[in-house]
Amino acid sequence: xxxxxxxxxxxxxxxxxxxxxxxxxxxxxxxxxxxxxxxxxxxxxxxxxxxxxxxxxxxxxxxxxxxxxxxxxxxxxxxxxxxxxxxxxxxxxxxxxxxxxxxxxxxxxxxxxxxxxxxxxxxxxxxxxxxxxxxxxxxxxxxxxxxxxxxxxxxxxxxxxxxxxxxxxxxxxxxxxxxxxxxxxxxxxxxxxxxxxxxxxxxxxxxxxxxxxxxxxxxxxxxxxxxxxxxxxxxxxxxxxxxxxxxxxxxxxxxxxxxxxxxxxxxxxxxxxxxxxxxxxxxxxxxxxxxxxxxxxxxxxxxxxxxxxxxxxxxxxxxxxxxxxxxxxxxxxxxxxxxxxxxxxxxxxxxxxxxxxxxxxxxxxxxxxxxxxxxxxxxxxxxxxxxxxxxxxxxxxxxxxxxxxxxxxxxxxxxxxxxxxxxxxxxxxxxxxxxxxxxxxxxxxxxxxxxxxxxxxxxxxxxxxxxxxxxxxxxxxxxxxxxxxxxxxxxxxxxxxxxxxxxxxxxxxxxxxxxxxxxxxxxxxxxxxxxxxxxxxxxxxxxxxxxxxxxxxxxxxxxxxxxxxxxxxxxxxxxxxxxxxxxxxxxxxxxxxxxxxxxxxxxxxxxxxxxxxxxxxxxxxxxxxxxxxxxxxxxxxxxxxxxxxxxxxxxxxxxxxxxxxxxxxxxxxxxxxxxxxxxxxxxxx
Amino acid sequence: xxxxxxxxxxxxxxxxxxxxxxxxxxxxxxxxxxxxxxxxxxxxxxxxxxxxxxxxxxxxxxxxxxxxxxxxxxxxxxxxxxxxxxxxxxxxxxxxxxxxxxxxxxxxxxxxxxxxxxxxxxxxxxxxxxxxxxxxxxxxxxxxxxxxxxxxxxxxxxxxxxxxxxxxxxxxxxxxxxxxxxxxxxxxxxxxxxxxxxxxxxxxxxxxxxxxxxxxxxxxxxxxxxxxxxxxxxxxxxxxxxxxxxxxxxxxxxxxxxxxxxx
Numbered sequence: 051x052x053x054x055x056x057x058x059x060x061x062x063x064x065x066x067x068x069x070x071x072x073x074x075x076x077x078x079x080x081x082x083x084x085x086x087x088x089x090x091x092x093x094x095x096x097x098x099x100x101x102x103x104x105x106x107x108x109x110x111x112x113x114x115x116x117x118x119x120x121x122x123x124x125x126x127x128x129x130x131x132x133x134x135x136x137x138x139x140x141x142x143x144x145x146x147x148x149x150x151x152x153x154x155x156x157x158x159x160x161x162x163x164x165x166x167x168x169x170x171x172x173x174x175x176x177x178x179x180x181x182x183x184x185x186x187x188x189x190x191x192x193x194x195x196x197x198x199x200x201x202x203x204x205x206x207x208x209x210x211x212x213x214x215x216x217x218x219x220x221x222x223x224x225x226x227x228x229x230x231x232x233x234x235x236x237x238x239x240x241x242x243x244x245x246x247x248x249x250x251x252x253x254x255x256x257x258x259x260x261x262x263x264x265x266x267x268x269x270x271x272x273x274x275x276x277x278x279x280x281x282x283x284x285x286x287x288x289x290x291x292x293x294x295x296x297x298x299x300x301x302x303x304x305x306x307x308x309x310x311x312x313x314x315x316x317x318x319x320x321x322x323x324x325x326x327x328x329x330x331x332x333x334x335x336x337x338x339x340x341x342x343x344x345x346x347x348x349x350x351x352x353x354x355x356x357x358x359x360x361x362x363x364x365x366x367x368x369x370x371x372x373x374x375x376x377x378x379x380x381x382x383x384x385x386x387x388x389x390x391x392x393x394x395x396x397x398x399x400x401x402x403x404x405x406x407x408x409x410x411x412x413x414x415x416x417x418x419x420x421x422x423x424x425x426x427x428x429x430x431x432x433x434x435x436x437x438x439x440x441x442x443x444x445x446x447x448x449x450x451x452x453x454x455x456x457x458x459x460x461x462x463x464x465x466x467x468x469x470x471x472x473x474x475x476x477x478x479x480x481x482x483x484x485x486x487x488x489x490x491x492x493x494x495x496x497x498x499x500x501x502x503x504x505x506x507x508x509x510x511x512x513x514x515x516x517x518x519x520x521x522x523x524x525x526x527x528x529x530x531x532x533x534x535x536x537x538x539x540x541x542x543x544x545x546x547x548x549x550x551x552x553x554x555x556x557x558x559x560x561x562x563x564x565x566x567x568x569x570x571x572x573x574x575x576x577x578x579x580x581x582x583x584x585x586x587x588x589x590x591x592x593x594x595x596x597x598x599x600x601x602x603x604x605x606x607x608x609x610x611x612x613x614x615x616x617x618x619x620x621x622x623x624x625x626x627x628x629x630x631x632x633x634x635x636x637x638x639x640x641x642x643x644x645x646x647x648x649x650x651x652x653x654x655x656x657x658x659x660x661x662x663x664x665x666x667x668x669x670x671x672x673x674x675x676x677x678x679x680x681x682x683x684x685x686x687x688x689x690x691x692x693x694x695x696x697x698x699x700x701x702x703x704x705x706x707x708x709x710x711x712x713x714x715x716x717x718x719x720x721x722x723x724x725x726x727x728x729x730x731x732x733x734x735x
Numbered sequence: 736x737x738x739x740x741x742x743x744x745x746x747x748x749x750x751x752x753x754x755x756x757x758x759x760x761x762x763x764x765x766x767x768x769x770x771x772x773x774x775x776x777x778x779x780x781x782x783x784x785x786x787x788x789x790x791x792x793x794x795x796x797x798x799x800x801x802x803x804x805x806x807x808x809x810x811x812x813x814x815x816x817x818x819x820x821x822x823x824x825x826x827x828x829x830x831x832x833x834x835x836x837x838x839x840x841x842x843x844x845x846x847x848x849x850x851x852x853x854x855x856x857x858x859x860x861x862x863x864x865x866x867x868x869x870x871x872x873x874x875x876x877x878x879x880x881x882x883x884x885x886x887x888x889x890x891x892x893x894x895x896x897x898x899x900x901x902x903x904x905x906x907x908x909x910x911x912x913x914x915x916x917x918x919x920x921x922x923x924x925x926x927x928x929x930x931x932x933x934x935x936x937x938x939x940x941x942x943x944x945x946x947x948x949x950x951x952x953x954x955x956x957x958x959x960x961x962x963x964x965x966x967x968x969x970x971x972x973x974x975x976x977x978x979x980x981x982x983x984x985x986x987x988x989x990x991x992x993x994x995x996x997x998x
Contacts, residue, residue: 447800448787448844521864591926627822
């Protein structure tokens with residue numbers, strides 16, 4: 051873990067004070083004072099800082115994929131409201147809150163505002179409870195570079211962590227001296243531009259992934275910011291949303307569940323580099339927007355907004371103006387005075403509601419695609435004539451869309467299905483529910499400004515997992531070490547051959563009386579002659595060349611004395627690829643029959659029953675229960691598990707009790723039998 | 736596990752293999768009659784198979800769509816394909832023991848495009864023989880009386896012989912048959928009877944159109960060769976499994992039903 055800033059600062063202070071002893075007394079007082087203030091600020095806020103575990107659903111290759119991510123937050127009301135970042139709750143299917151004292155409770159999403167990257171969750175408490183909480187600072191007028199600040203949260207998921215640093219710049223726009231400020235918004239996010247309405251607090255208290263949504267606290271114990279961004283490479287540069295802005299947004303989210311803003315259809319730039327000292331420049335006009343219709347032009351200088359003078363001398367002044375415009379009443383008339391070619395013109399335009407930046411997502415298994423609803427801003431950015439339709443975001447390899455004629459591709463926009471316009475995911479869901487796998491569907495698709503048609507045949511939802519059987523191969527049941535002629539001579543073994551190094555239980559050679567250390571010198575009268583000291587494969591090949599269950603004889607040496615074994619080879623045990631596998635979507639795990647090699651390599655009896663986990667999706671219920679690949683499940687709830695079907699049955703039986711009690715799962719992991727717990731809540735119960 | 740050194744060795748070996756494949760000297764002055772006869776006799780039995788290979792990595796299934804060449808080996812739709820297109824055991828490639836649970840890529844959703852057809856017909860796995868490196872699929876609801884290669888009417892390979900591998904391009908390139916001459920460069924009995932060849936993976940025919948064997952890359956042998964800058968290229972060859980072994984295994988596979996789905 052990186053050394054925290056405070057740890058790095060204090061040793062430096064210590065050395066400094068020893069060298070300059072005349073200042074020792076004064077410094078001790080100062081340090082003591084700082085330490086007390088830090089302790090006080092910590093005690094005021096850290097107990098209400100929480101860790102947030104989000105089970106999120108993203109889309110990959112046309113299919114939903116679950117994963118677990120963590121973030122931080124602050125309790126901001128007695129009712130258990132928690133302020134955090136929108137990117138912490140993004141695509142969240144479920145949320146769990148871990149409090150300072152380790153208590154863990156589920157939470158629900160109250161509202162999210164991607165434009166400001168803020169969200170509010172509310173704890174679902176089993177009994178009425180008044181939560182301790184903290185408040186955001188009302189203003190940051192006194193926050194200056196060099197002020198000590200504390201970052202609290204769960205970096206890398208390590209809860210109750212705190213680091214200290216100083217404010218580098220309380221009003222930072224992420225535009226370096228080398229950038230054009232006009233490009234700033236283009237870098238905020240393709241479909242969800244965040245950070246448009248505030249300047250950031252730049253500080254150097256160490257933060258890491260997992261700190262997102264956690265508070266930045268000053269030494270007065272005020273929440274001055276919400277840690278949101280950091281730079282892992284290139285030093286401790288962290289960026290927080292200013293506390294007053296965050297406080298305003300989260301209160302509106304609690305009240306309304308959403309933030310509605312207006313869009314006039316233009317972008318601003320500061321007066322930096324111009325001769326002007328008042329106003330703000332219009333940098334860009336969106337085509338067909340209210341601004342476009344009202345005749346505004348790029349290069350116009352706005353001097354007043356609804357009669358009030360507006361000025362942005364520097365780029366960092368622009369976000370506050372953007373916010374002021376965005377928070378005008380929806381539907382109101384806006385009066386702008388602009389200066390164009392040294393003339394002042396008054397322009398009136400209507401404040402339209404800002405359209406949704408990004409539409410809902412859906413994965414359709416029968417069609418083998420994931421889609422996002424197109425929105426007006428998405429259509430505008432892609433320069434589409436029509437912004438209704440479904441944007442394909444992923445294609446399932448081998449799925450219906452991948453073999454449609456012609457095949458569909460990510461980036462395609464579905465306009466119609468069988469002549470019926472589709473513009474939202476519920477329309478697609480309706481078609482999917484009714485989809486007939488014997489029927490072809492005709493899709494009207496737009497691809498790179500071309501209008502194409504594609505014929506698609508939906509497929510069944512079932513994920514078929516076929517074991518990969520093998521033709522029977524003869525198997526002797528030993529592992530061997532090659533003993534070449536020269537090695538045999540040097541070891542005075544009397545013959546070359548293959549030395550038995552491992553005997554599998556109940557194997558043909560074990561049953562015939564062979565022992566580890568026996569040197570197999572011949573098979574069916576033909577001498578076994580290794581080509582070198584390392585290749586044992588020729589032995590196994592010689593065995594495979596014999597038809598299974600044929601009676602054969604091995605010649606061997608045991609302690610230099612000749613010995614022979616008469617036996618019939620058995621068919622080789624089934625390899626892992628040939629065993630029955632089940633992809634249990636309820637658990638989000640792949641389960642496989644227990645095979646011969648699983649048992650012998652796990653030092654388990656041949657009679658051991660159970661099923662083995664071949665894969666565990668980290669965000670799925672199995673992952674949340676801390677099940678791991680290679681765990682052997684032997685019991686679920688009250689039922690023993692001896693095959694994949696039994697596991698499915700045991701799971702559904704345990705869930706059918708409709709109890710909220712945890713379901714115990716007994717697994718064999720390494721040399722231990724271990725119990726793990728599955729929460730029915732994770733499975734939607 | 737398949738470590739980085741192994742990957743580098745395999746990459747170098749495959750590179751060398753590619754180089755050797757291109758230095759084959761021509762021994763015929765005019766191949767036209769051979770090409771014509773072979774395409775006429777066996778061309779329709781060479782088809783393209785699409786499949787989806789999945790590997791479970793860190794709990795997430797990664798899926799890749801891929802394609803391979805298949806040979807129709809019965810009139811009712813039994814197909815011969817390389818086993819690596821059905822199952823690929825990374826641990827065995829890196830020297831692991833057969834049968835152990837390692838990282839195995841498995842394929843499903845097989846689809847076949849027959850000659851002169853635009854439909855991708857579903858096919859199911861019948862069985863595999865990982866030692867021979869072969870697998871068999873059966874076309875679901877197969878058309879009857881398909882053109883096929885009768886593997887029981889094979890020829891005998893010998894070092895020094897020239898052979899021809901028959902292939903088919905994908906539909907983007909017209910689905911046309913093509914062939915590639917190769918030479919049997921040697922023979923080994925360690926660890927099994929195999930012919931060391933250059934040429935192209937696929938079913939090999941002699942000049943009279945009789946199947947000689949199945950040519951493929953032996954990844955574990957290339958990996959075991961472990962020669963980088965020493966340029967020991969003697970093991971960087973393709974291998975031809977003699978047709979009698981292929982035919983015997985195919986006859987066994989033909990008796991089997993398709994593999995049952997697990998759910």
